[in-house]
Amino acid sequence: MIKLENIHRNFQVGDQTVHALDDINLSIQDGEYVSIMGPSGSGKSTLLNLLGLLDPPTSGTYVLNNTSVTELNEDQLAALRNKNIGFVFQTFHLIPRLTAEENIELPLVLAGIEEKNRKEQVNEALVAMDLIDRASHKPDQLSGGQRQRVAIARATITKPSILLADEPTGNLDQKSGLNVIEKLEQLNNTGITLIVVTHDADLGARSVRSIRMLDGRIESDDNPGLA
Amino acid sequence: MLLLRDATRFSWFALRANTTRTLLMLLAMSIGVGSVIILTSLGEGARNYVTAEFSSLGTNLVIVIPGRSETSGADPATMIGITERDLTLDDAIALTRHPKVSRVAPFNIGAAEVSWQGRKRETTIQGSTHELLALRKWTMTQGQFLPRADIDRANSVCVIGSNIRNELFGPRAALGQWLRIGDRRFRVIGILGSEGQSMGFDVKDAVIIPVASAQSLFNIPSLFRIFVEVKTREAIPKVMTFIKNTIRERHQGIEDVTVITQDAVLKTFDRILSALTYAVGGIAAISLFVAGILIMNVMLVAVSQRTSEIGLLKSLGASARAILNLILIEAVLLSTLGAIAGLIIGHVGSWAIRYAFPVLPAYPPTWATLASILIALVTGVLFSLLPARKAARLDPVIALASH
Ligand SMILES: Nc1ncnc2c1ncn2[C@@H]1O[C@H](COP(=O)(O)OP(=O)(O)O)[C@@H](O)[C@H]1O
Ligand SMILES: [Mg+2]
Numbered sequence: 001m002i003k004l005e006n007i008h009r010n011f012q013v014g015d016q017t018v019h020a021l022d023d024i025n026l027s028i029q030d031g032e033y034v035s036i037m038g039p040s041g042s043g044k045s046t047l048l049n050l051l052g053l054l055d056p057p058t059s060g061t062y063v064l065n066n067t068s069v070t071e072l073n074e075d076q077l078a079a080l081r082n083k084n085i086g087f088v089f090q091t092f093h094l095i096p097r098l099t100a101e102e103n104i105e106l107p108l109v110l111a112g113i114e115e116k117n118r119k120e121q122v123n124e125a126l127v128a129m130d131l132i133d134r135a136s137h138k139p140d141q142l143s144g145g146q147r148q149r150v151a152i153a154r155a156t157i158t159k160p161s162i163l164l165a166d167e168p169t170g171n172l173d174q175k176s177g178l179n180v181i182e183k184l185e186q187l188n189n190t191g192i193t194l195i196v197v198t199h200d201a202d203l204g205a206r207s208v209r210s211i212r213m214l215d216g217r218i219e220s221d222d223n224p225g226l227a
Numbered sequence: 228m229l230l231l232r233d234a235t236r237f238s239w240f241a242l243r244a245n246t247t248r249t250l251l252m253l254l255a256m257s258i259g260v261g262s263v264i265i266l267t268s269l270g271e272g273a274r275n276y277v278t279a280e281f282s283s284l285g286t287n288l289v290i291v292i293p294g295r296s297e298t299s300g301a302d303p304a305t306m307i308g309i310t311e312r313d314l315t316l317d318d319a320i321a322l323t324r325h326p327k328v329s330r331v332a333p334f335n336i337g338a339a340e341v342s343w344q345g346r347k348r349e350t351t352i353q354g355s356t357h358e359l360l361a362l363r364k365w366t367m368t369q370g371q372f373l374p375r376a377d378i379d380r381a382n383s384v385c386v387i388g389s390n391i392r393n394e395l396f397g398p399r400a401a402l403g404q405w406l407r408i409g410d411r412r413f414r415v416i417g418i419l420g421s422e423g424q425s426m427g428f429d430v431k432d433a434v435i436i437p438v439a440s441a442q443s444l445f446n447i448p449s450l451f452r453i454f455v456e457v458k459t460r461e462a463i464p465k466v467m468t469f470i471k472n473t474i475r476e477r478h479q480g481i482e483d484v485t486v487i488t489q490d491a492v493l494k495t496f497d498r499i500l501s502a503l504t505y506a507v508g509g510i511a512a513i514s515l516f517v518a519g520i521l522i523m524n525v526m527l528v529a530v531s532q533r534t535s536e537i538g539l540l541k542s543l544g545a546s547a548r549a550i551l552n553l554i555l556i557e558a559v560l561l562s563t564l565g566a567i568a569g570l571i572i573g574h575v576g577s578w579a580i581r582y583a584f585p586v587l588p589a590y591p592p593t594w595a596t597l598a599s600i601l602i603a604l605v606t607g608v609l610f611s612l613l614p615a616r617k618a619a620r621l622d623p624v625i626a627l628a629s630h
Contacts, residue, residue: 049624052542054541054542054623054624054627055624062624074546075546075547075548076549077543078546078547078549079544079546080543080544080547081542081543081544082543082544082545083540083544084542087543088544088625091630093535093539093542095536097240097241097243097244098240106540106543107543107544108230109230109233110229110540110543110544110545110549111232111544112228112229114230114235115232115233131277148291154543158453158544217253
């Protein structure tokens with residue numbers, strides 16, 4: 001479960017303070033499917049990075065699965081990211097010299113899991129993402145949709161409770177974009193909390209709960225009552 | 228925590244993905260290690276060569292040189308206005324009167340033209356006595372060495388080396404022939420064996436005549452050296468004191484000779500040449516340091532090129548320490564490979580030197596091999612610390628956004 005209280009995130013740009021997040025209060029239950037929409041610069045990515053423990057708030061409290069993460073140190077945050085958070089980026093962020101399979105197993109490698117114990121999980125993920133015949137291809141030998149599915153497999157390989165996707169279809173054509181969204185929704189159906197930032201109103205409409213942001217604030221939240 | 232094996236593989240892939248950079252760093256590193264090994268092997272070779280040369284002078288040898296060594300300050304002889312006295316044959320005879328002295332060989336030297344039936348050659352003429360043969364551990368292939376005779380008898384006989392014999396006599400018999408040396412004639416009574424070389428005199432080029440004959444041939448009444456062979460090593464200090472006292476008595480109370488042991492000469496050369504080896508080794512080690520700086524710069528570039536990758540690893544749960552380790556492992560891999568390549572270059576290089584100059588035992592000393600590998604690894608890691616820490620401290624959000 002995610003609970004944000006009075007979250008602020010300020011950036012200092014020269015002598016200007018940018019309030020990227022301005023007093024955010026938000027609760028998200030396990031297994032929810034949430035879309036975050038809003039104009040460019042409204043703070044969607046900043047919110048997602050904060051939820052993903054990549055970026056600390058300037059002030060406020062963030063409780064994740066009953067742990068107050070604002071009090072954790074760098075190493076604890078890294079371990080928590082590895083176990084509990086999966087990220088999917090607009091630009092895929094695959095390592096070009098590694099094969100699909102090797103990209104997918106990276107979180108397990110970073111967690112220090114033995115090679116023989118990784119194979120099984122990597123195989124399951126390849127099957128789930130329809131990539132079994134692409135396992136040993138490098139990213140430049142894959143289509144955009146395939147690359148994003150590799151990224152999704154990587155994000156979910158440690159069986160995290162939360163999957164964060166920042167414009168996951170932004171670099172894809174409509175057909176493969178839809179395919180990627182279906183994969184994400186499939187994962188949500190198995191119980192993972194799915195939070196998707198998107199520009200696309202059609203995609204936004206597919207989610208159970210839709211949040212609109214404006215100028216670092218939550219402008220509307222069509223289902224806050226779940227909190 | 229990231230397993231070492233996986234970290235190593237990850238870093239290895241990173242190195243392989245950037246061949247030019249990797250090869251460049253390997254080159255710098257291997258040249259550094261290789262030059263340490265080659266230069267120190269040259270130094271060691273020179274040291275061993277000189278040591279061997281001096282050892283061939285003979286064992287338990289004490290050398291008496293006319294003139295006071297400058298090391299003991301002002302020369303008393305020149306201070307009170309007396310010129311130093313020459314070393315004479317009588318001095319040499321006086322030195323035989325010690326129970327621990329086994330042999331004394333007075334020694335003279337000069338350059339002269341040697342000729343026989345129109346064939347000529349300029350060479351160094353050594354004047355000495357019967358004792359020189361055993362003292363220098365030479366052998367004869369034909370005839371006799373200088374006869375056992377009174378030290379001051381100027382017999383007209385000579386002993387020659389194989390080169391002299393070949394050049395002057397060719398295939399004809401040399402024994403019994405009369406050689407012209409300068410303006411005198413000497414009968415050849417023996418041919419030296421070609422084994423042996425000492426202090427620049429190749430035995431093959433030697434022409435040896437009785438010391439008294441050399442004195443009158445070159446018109447020098449003094450001696451160039453007196454070689455004294457001592458029966459045991461332990462007796463050397465006693466004999467040296469005896470020599471100094473005897474000469475002082477004979478030279479009106481003035482100690483106007485320098486007495487050195489072959490050991491001392493050897494040790495001095497050994498010290499000088501060891502210092503030289505360390506010096507060239509040190510200079511070569513500087514190139515390793517330069518390689519280290521190169522590694523630092525290239526790693527800094529690598530880190531900034533891979534900023535978004537480092538951001539990604541952090542988003543996947545890599546701790547700052549894991550990132551640090553990945554970069555350091557890359558540096559260790561590079562240094563290790565560079566050191567191995569350098570070892571090969573160094574050993575092939577010193578082999579080539581030995582092949583080209585067989586007299587020079589240019590074997591790299593173990594300490595140089597070990598030290599160069601150690602320096603390679605330490606500089607590699609040390610100079611990668613800065614880039615590695617830079618990588619570890621990257622803000623993941625900013626890093627991910629970079630492209
Ligand atoms: N690292 C940063 N430094 C300065 N300003 C930033 C930084 N990150 C984001 N911002 C600013 O914060 C605001 C929100 O940005 P962002 O969360 O990326 O918006 P969105 O993803 O909704 O387009 C923007 O005004 C942006 O310029
Ligand atoms: Mg954004």
